[in-house]
Amino acid sequence: MMGQLTYIALAITVMITGYYAVIFIRDPEVALERATHRRELLPLVMTGRYIALFLFALGVMLLNDIKLSAFFFSVCAFIGLYDGWIYRSRNLPHFKHTITGLLALGALGISILALVTSGTAI
Known part of the structure; x- marks a missing residue:
């Protein structure tokens, strides 16, 4: 129920x-x-978003589930690469966003490798 x-x-x-x-x-x-x-409150809204993302990351780490970690890293990769693309397409500094997305993509690869080699990929 x-x-x-x-x-x-x-x-x-x-x-x-x-x-x-x-x-x-x-x-x-x-x-x-x-x-x-409200546009003028977006910096405060982003503060809440970063706190929430931190709590998600902490929860994923404490749950210690490779499938959940892989999913989490895929979402983080999307966020970082999407934000990087937005800034880059407007000729603005984008390195921090793009590298964050790429690092998450690398972590996703490690998670997938761990799933495949452990036999729990399905």
Whole structure:
């Protein structure tokens, strides 16, 4: 019962975050308004995002699950490389973002190798 409720909660979370992902892709300005974000508060919002990402990383490390680690590194690689691409495409400094994405991509490779060699890849 509780497992099913947890799964339903995850499904709702996927729908909500997916909705916001789509509207941000389509029109970031409209999405900022719909999400009730204020441009002048984005530095504080980013603070919360970095704290949340730290907590995710800590949780993944404490759970010590290679599959979860691989998934986490794939998400981190996307974040770093996407941010790097945004800055690079506007001729702005992008090294910190891009290298973070590449390091996460390397960690993903190590995780996949660990899964394959341990026989738990599936």
